[in-house]
Amino acid sequence: MTDSAKKPPSNGDDTSCRTEEQQQKVLSIQILFTFNKIDRIPYDFNSILFQINEVLALISPIPDKLAAKHYSNESISRYLISQKWNVQKASKMMNESFKWRLQYKPEEIRWEHIAYEAELGKIYRLNFEDKQGRTVLVMRPRFQNSKSIESQMKYLVYCMEKAIMNREEMIWLVDFNGFTASNISLKLARRTTYILQNYYPQRLATAILYDPPNIFEPFWKVT
Structure with missing residues (x-):
């Protein structure tokens, strides 16, 4: 071959x-x-x-x-x-x-491991699906409450694992309303891109951005 x-x-x-x-x-x-x-x-x-x-x-x-x-x-x-x-x-x-x-070991991440990251609801799953049966994850970067990249990535992986459970794809709805540059790091954005592309290929069907800042245009073109 x-x-x-x-x-x-x-x-x-x-x-x-x-x-x-x-x-x-x-x-x-x-x-x-x-x-x-x-x-x-x-x-x-x-x-x-x-x-x-x-x-x-x-x-x-x-x-x-x-x-x-x-x-x-x-x-x-x-x-x-x-x-x-x-x-x-x-x-x-x-x-x-x-x-x-x-x-x-993403399948072994439990709620108690990421509870602090979830306190303000910066990522959550809607209790309904889109018309094609895909899970919708809502992301609100303005509610970033952690400085640890590792902790933030563990939370994201936990949410993605739940989103694709018995589903082929997921939708991301990213609400940038109230976002400032202090809410997220470029290192986190790069790590997110890498994990999504290499470990969850063809899982992100659509990313819908509400009021996105210009700084993120290259990142979302890659994904």
């Missing part, structure tokens, strides 16, 4: 030959593409599964408690999409993501 993505020979995409399980798998992948506003799946079903299996052969094993969620077709497809269907790059990205999860 070369570094560039390969498209294997197609055997056609005859839906009448698929088992019920196969139909469910391709439907889930089609939904993922719809969420990501991709007009059509670039390869037929067999070609997509071929690339997913290639990734599976290259990624490192992870504990069973993470395998069901992070070895799914949907999960692997997100990494492939983010890397433009390059199997080598997607596999490397997944391995780095797994390494981060095993070290950072």
Whole structure:
């Protein structure tokens, strides 16, 4: 396998030959593409599964408690999409993501670990979803109440983990009303971008900014 993505020979995409399980798998992948506003799946079903299996052969094993969620077709497809269907790059990205999860343990962050960060409601999840069933996170930077970058990132990761629980994507609604430069650091913005891009690829569907300052334009273009 070369570094560039390969498209294997197609055997056609005859839906009448698929088992019920196969139909469910391709439907889930089609939904993922719809969420990501991709007009059509670039390869037929067999070609997509071929690339997913290639990734599976290259990624490192992870504990069973993470395998069901992070070895799914949907999960692997997100990494492939983010890397433009390059199997080598997607596999490397997944391995780095797994390494981060095993070290950072985002699924073990509990409310008591981030309660102080949440006191003023600078990030909260709406109790309803958008029309496409996506979780909406509201962010209000003016209520920043912490100086610790590590603590702030732990809170953000906690909120994202909750937002994508049983969901493919999330929406960010960022209210900059009353924001001042003292409310957030560029280091925090860079860390947020890095984590979102590398460990939660294709999870942020839309970021809606209300009254954003000019200083954040480059940051949001990247994400």
